[in-house]
Amino acid sequence: MLDSRYDSKEIEARIYRDWEQSGFFNPDQCVAKGVTKKNAKPFSIVLPPPNVTGTLHMGHAAMLVIEDIMVRYARMRGRKTLWIPGTDHAAIATQSKVESLIYKKEGKNRHDLGRENFLARVTQFAAESHATIVNQVRRMGASIDWSREAYTLDDSRERAVREAFKRMYDMGLIYRGARIVNWDPKLQTTVSDDEIEWVEEKVPLYYLKYGPFVIATARPETKFGDKYVVVHPKDTRYAKYKDGEKIDLEWINGPVTATVVKDAVMDMSFGTGAMTITPWHDATDFDIAERHGLDKEQIIDERGRLLPVAGEFAGIKIKDARAAIIGKLKEKGLVVKVEEGYEHRVATSQRGGGIIEPQIKEQWFVAVNKPFMKSGKKTTLKELMRRAVAQKKIKIVPKRFEKIYFHWIENLRDWCISRQIWFGHRVPVWYRSTDAHGRPNGTPSDSRGVEMCVGETPKGEGWTQDPDTLDTWFSSGLWTFSTLGWPKETKDLATYHPTDVLETGYDILFFWVARMVLMTGALLNDIPFRTVYLHGLVRDEKGKKMSKTAGNVIDPLEMIEKYNADATRLSLVVGAAPGSDIKLSEDKVRGYRNFTTKIWNAGRFVLMNYRPEFAEVKISMSAADKKYLAGAKRAKREVARYVENFQFHRAAEHAYHYLWHTFADKVIEVKKGDLKGSDAKKAASAYRLLEAILRECLQMLHPFVPFVTEELYKNLPRKESEFLMIEPWK
RNA sequence: GCGCGCUUAGCUCAGUGGUAGAGCAACUCGUUUACACCGAGUAGGUCGGGGGUUCGAAUCCCUCAGCGCGCACCA
Numbered sequence: 001m002l003d004s005r006y007d008s009k010e011i012e013a014r015i016y017r018d019w020e021q022s023g024f025f026n027p028d029q030c031v032a033k034g035v036t037k038k039n040a041k042p043f044s045i046v047l048p049p050p051n052v053t054g055t056l057h058m059g060h061a062a063m064l065v066i067e068d069i070m071v072r073y074a075r076m077r078g079r080k081t082l083w084i085p086g087t088d089h090a091a092i093a094t095q096s097k098v099e100s101l102i103y104k105k106e107g108k109n110r111h112d113l114g115r116e117n118f119l120a121r122v123t124q125f126a127a128e129s130h131a132t133i134v135n136q137v138r139r140m141g142a143s144i145d146w147s148r149e150a151y152t153l154d155d156s157r158e159r160a161v162r163e164a165f166k167r168m169y170d171m172g173l174i175y176r177g178a179r180i181v182n183w184d185p186k187l188q189t190t191v192s193d194d195e196i197e198w199v200e201e202k203v204p205l206y207y208l209k210y211g212p213f214v215i216a217t218a219r220p221e222t223k224f225g226d227k228y229v230v231v232h233p234k235d236t237r238y239a240k241y242k243d244g245e246k247i248d249l250e251w252i253n254g255p256v257t258a259t260v261v262k263d264a265v266m267d268m269s270f271g272t273g274a275m276t277i278t279p280w281h282d283a284t285d286f287d288i289a290e291r292h293g294l295d296k297e298q299i300i301d302e303r304g305r306l307l308p309v310a311g312e313f314a315g316i317k318i319k320d321a322r323a324a325i326i327g328k329l330k331e332k333g334l335v336v337k338v339e340e341g342y343e344h345r346v347a348t349s350q351r352g353g354g355i356i357e358p359q360i361k362e363q364w365f366v367a368v369n370k371p372f373m374k375s376g377k378k379t380t381l382k383e384l385m386r387r388a389v390a391q392k393k394i395k396i397v398p399k400r401f402e403k404i405y406f407h408w409i410e411n412l413r414d415w416c417i418s419r420q421i422w423f424g425h426r427v428p429v430w431y432r433s434t435d436a437h438g439r440p441n442g443t444p445s446d447s448r449g450v451e452m453c454v455g456e457t458p459k460g461e462g463w464t465q466d467p468d469t470l471d472t473w474f475s476s477g478l479w480t481f482s483t484l485g486w487p488k489e490t491k492d493l494a495t496y497h498p499t500d501v502l503e504t505g506y507d508i509l510f511f512w513v514a515r516m517v518l519m520t521g522a523l524l525n526d527i528p529f530r531t532v533y534l535h536g537l538v539r540d541e542k543g544k545k546m547s548k549t550a551g552n553v554i555d556p557l558e559m560i561e562k563y564n565a566d567a568t569r570l571s572l573v574v575g576a577a578p579g580s581d582i583k584l585s586e587d588k589v590r591g592y593r594n595f596t597t598k599i600w601n602a603g604r605f606v607l608m609n610y611r612p613e614f615a616e617v618k619i620s621m622s623a624a625d626k627k628y629l630a631g632a633k634r635a636k637r638e639v640a641r642y643v644e645n646f647q648f649h650r651a652a653e654h655a656y657h658y659l660w661h662t663f664a665d666k667v668i669e670v671k672k673g674d675l676k677g678s679d680a681k682k683a684a685s686a687y688r689l690l691e692a693i694l695r696e697c698l699q700m701l702h703p704f705v706p707f708v709t710e711e712l713y714k715n716l717p718r719k720e721s722e723f724l725m726i727e728p729w730k
Numbered sequence: 731g732c733g734c735g736c737u738u739a740g741c742u743c744a745g746u747g748g749u750a751g752a753g754c755a756a757c758u759c760g761u762u763u764a765c766a767c768c769g770a771g772u773a774g775g776u777c778g779g780g781g782g783u784u785c786g787a788a789u790c791c792c793u794c795a796g797c798g799c800g801c802a803c804c805a
Contacts, residue, residue, distance in 0.1 A: 004764085198802095205805090217805060230805085267804045275805040284803035344805095400734060407733070407801060506800095541742085543798085563767095574753085575743050580735080581798090583742060591754060594767045605764030653744075653752080668764080 002607060002715055006600040008564030012707045016138055019710075024726050026145045027080045035726045036080050043074035044082040044496035046480050047137075047144060048504045048512070049152060051090035052126040053097050056136040058538040058546060058584060059505060061556035062572040064140045066535055066648055067503050069573070071143055072703040073643050076729035082496050083144045084483045085137065087130050089153035091424035091472035092195075092351050096187060098122045098423075115422050122423045126153075136557060141565050141706050143725065148492075150483045152475045153425065160482035161475050162428040164523055166455030171372050173381065173522060174417070176429075178362045180279075180286040181416050182347065185304040186354030189420040190363055192471060193413060194510050196356055198345040205342035206326065207272070209334045211249025211258060213238075216271030218344050219278075220329065221322045224252055224310045225297040226276035228259050230288060232266035235273050252329060253311040263288050281358050300357055318357075364418040364427060364468070366518075375525060384521040385409050385514060394517065396532045397646045398579040401509060408510050415515075417471045424469030429454050432462045473511055477519035480528040502529040505537060506579055533646050534579045538572065541585035559589050566705035567593035573652045573704060595656060596708050599701065602664045603712035606690045609675050609683075610717050617684035625689045628667050632658070632696040639700040640729070655700045663693055691716070699729055 023029035030036035045067055050060055067083065075081040098121060099110055110118040130151070137144065150157060168174040181190040203218050213229050229247075231238040241247075243262040248255060258276075265288060266273060279289035279296040289296050300318055301307055308314045313321050329335050347356035368381045386409050388394045389402055396402045418427055433450040453463065478486070480502070484493040498520075502513065513532055520528040539545055540552040559568040570592035576582040621629070635658035642651035667690065674686035695716070702709040702724050713724035721727040 006767095215805075219805085265803065270804045277805080282803085282805080284805075287803070345802095404734070404800060411801070509800095577743085585742085585754095587754065588742080590767080597767045598765070601765035601768085603764090608764075650744075657752080664765085665769090672764090 002600075002604045002712075004604070006564070006597055006708060006711075008566075008596075008707070009561075011711050012139070012141070012560075012565050015707055015710050016141065019143065019723065019725060020138075020146070022723060024075075024723065025083075025143050026147050027082045030075070030726065031080065035721075036075075036078060040078055040080040042082065042495050042500075043071075043079035044084075044499040045071060045501050045503065046084045046483055046499055047086055047142075048502075048508075049086040049088035049150075049476065049479065050133050051093055052087050052129040052133065053090055053093050054129055055132050056556060058554055058556055058572065060136075061140055061568065062535055062538050062576070062582060063503060063505070064137060064142050065569045065572050066533070067501075068140070068142050068144075068569075068706070069643065069648055069651075069703040070501060070503070072706060072725065073640075073729070075143070075725065076699065076702070076727060078728060080495070082148070082492075083142070084148050084150065085134075085142075085144045085146060086150035086152070086479070086483060087126075087133060088476055089126060089151065089424060089472065091419060091469060092187065092189065092191070092421055093472075094126060095122060095421050095423040096351055098125045101125070110422065119422055139557060139560055139565060141569065143706070148483070152472070152479070156485070157475060157478070157482050158425060160478050160486055161425045161470065162455055163487040164474075164478055164519065165428050165470075168366065168522055169454045171522070172370060173367050173372060174364060175367055176362065176364050178360055179365065179414070179416075180283050180358050181361050181363055182349075182356045183302065183359040183361065184349040184352055184354055185302065185357055186352040187349065187421070188302065190361060190416055190418065191349055191351070191356070192416055192473075195350045196347045197350045199348050201344055201346050202341045203344050205271070205339040205344075206329075206335060207337040207339070208329060209336050210251070210274075210276055211247050213274045214272045214336050215275050216339075217275070218342060219322075221306070221313075221318045221325050222278045222281050222299055223276060224306075224313075225280075225299050226251070226258075226278060227256055228261050228277050228289075228294055229274055230261045230263050230266060230277055231274045232268045233262040233264060235266070235268050237273060250332070250334075252325065252332075252334070259294075261288065261292055261294065263291065280360050283358055286358075286360070296360060298360070300359075302359070304355075304357060319355075363416050364429075364470075366415040366417055368412050368414055368518075374521075381518050381522060382409055382412055385517045388517050388521065388527050393527050394530060394532060397534065398577075401506060401532075401534055401579060405509060405514065408514065415471075417474050418466075418468040419471055420467075421469055424472060425475055427466035427468045427470060428456070429466045430458050430463040431466065432458075432460075432464070473515050476512055477515035478523075480516060480520065481524060486524075497524075498527050499529045501531045501533055503533045503535065506534040507537065509534065531646070536576065536579055536581035538582045538584055541583055541587075543581070543583055554584055554586065559586070563589050563593035564596055564707070566596045566707050570595065570652060570656075570704055573648050574656070576649050578646055595660065596705060598660055598664060599697075599705065599708050600712070602659065602668065603694060603698070603708075603715075605668065606687070606694045607712070607715055607717075609687055610691070611683075611687075612717075613680070614684040614687055617681055619681060619685045619688060621685070621689070625685070628689060629692055629696075631662060632693040635662070636696050636700040636729075643703070652704045655697075655704060659697050659701060663697055667693060698724055699727060 027036060031038050048063060050056060071081055071083045102108055165174060182196055184191050205216055205218055206220050207214050207216050210229060217223060241260045243260060245260040247258045249258055277285035277288055278299060279285045279294060280298045281300060297309060299307055299309055304317050306313050306316050306318060306321055313325060349356055371378050371380055386406060389405060396405060430453040431450055480499050481493060481497050484490060484497055486493055516528040520526055544552060546553045556568055567589050571584060571589040572582060635654060639651045639655050642654060671686040671690055674682040677683060698709045698713050710724045
């Protein structure tokens, strides 16, 4: 007989173990054991791999729940269902985490340890983190196929990365070049445009005398080498100056010869309509310089200090130099006006928090605007990404994110994929130069006698591998097919790709979702998934982002310990419309714990009234009972409809209401008398009805609250399946 | 600057043309065996403001306001 108390700790541990041992998380087993038809329609999802930087938070929990709902539903509907687990090495995130841990504990940096030793430490950290994460995924009840687990940095994925790099290089989509990149002086690496956080700042806007011009700038400390003054070609104020005209003038550290450049990028209404440019440290200026073939000079070094071009200011950190430079400019009478409170955005590194200093660097890039041939047609990566969604091959839920996606693509620049960090996939390129100096300064394949080998480790003497590693999103971009065995033509790849749904947070739509579309389009000429379902961020009850420093973090494991896993799951689904943030409070979890108790008690009540002799009583169902049963079936159909339309919040709520306010409050109450009365026929008929409805309830609730429903199912007197998890949903 | 979202009961939210809903919180009553992690009941909203379309609008259109977010080469 069932305990009056629902002992979640014992039950959850036991049930998860039984599920896992049954092998039914693996679709091959389901087919082998006859649970799933051999030719059943596949349903596949890849788990967005959590970073091996620590532990799972509520956002991960929300993701696991939504995916598990889809997976359990699909499995019960008879689909050949695969959910692949994995973890992400998260290059920069993990490396900087371990670096700071080691520095705090031992006072050493990565250079003190050396590349090999340091990487061993990161690998060890990643392994510990992995163990924690895997345990947490299990505790949430995820019905995921552990036999196919992958890691973005394991051997199989390494092969995929090398192959992808090689193929894209051969297609001309990956190139090495000196372009302006986002340099993080703190982490000493480049970062991509998407890894930047713009911070609004109010600074003085300086109007400086530049010969006959007045130019406005918020960053006087970068202006040393400025020798071009740019104006709009149609600006009548500057009509008397010809494009390319040279003017001698007095500047910060003495006389310079300036050249007039006319470019339509200028906004005539801003400042004086004239500006000087610093092409080495500003993306816009870089573009102007490229368009007009202008010189570019480095002013700031990799650690944020001024170079010798700054004369007396050389060696000073730019932040400290500003006041001194303004002082000198004032002395020389070059400051015309200072406008206080000018609003301006500063690029900061999302990871390290430091201020990004654009630099021109020789890096590896993915060319997004370069035409290439794809199945006989000319296209670009940008176009390919746009069309996948525009032509409705990929659907984004909620739809409004499609617009955001298109907008992002329009503004996309070439993607810088090389990083100057150690942890990650090393760039699969080898160089051999006659002077044997490792990586050369120039273009590797240029005339300076440097040989280059891409893709596989070359044979022979004197080769040096590129010291850089790849952006972590390069390997995650391959995730839907690298997890299925690509570049090998595996059966899994043929069966489960493209995947059905990619479920993730809207905050990584660009980082990840778009990159997957890009990589899959380029390499497989296909889409990675048919539907993108975006969930919101999990916030605290006041709508604030959960963070350790704010102390408002609700830990999913703690909620599971205190309440139970099913309650934790429901609290992350109900009230969470697609794409909108979820406000979570402990009260909410407690509320759903009460609901799991209600399920337990309703189920227990039905089961405790079972008598074996009911089997011998012949009954025909009354019209009223048929109506009750039909109501349950209708509720289940509604739940199914909501799940299929990705409205999990409504599905869960619907099932919740049916169980509590119809089944428990009405049907059970009405039938209670009959059940307990002396009339055997009435009792049998009441029981029969309640059990039938209970079965419907257990099914419709199972994707949301798998543990309590599975345990009740286990105690049904007659069962059709070994587990509720695989009971056909009809 | 461009774009998007939100604004419904104290709180969290559902509700896409037809007499305002749920959960939590509050209040009252109730422990005669499924459940006090409960039940029965009560109270609480001119659906952000204004205008329009319509026989009829929380729901469609316009406009304003507040909050939040995304994007952007205004130095």
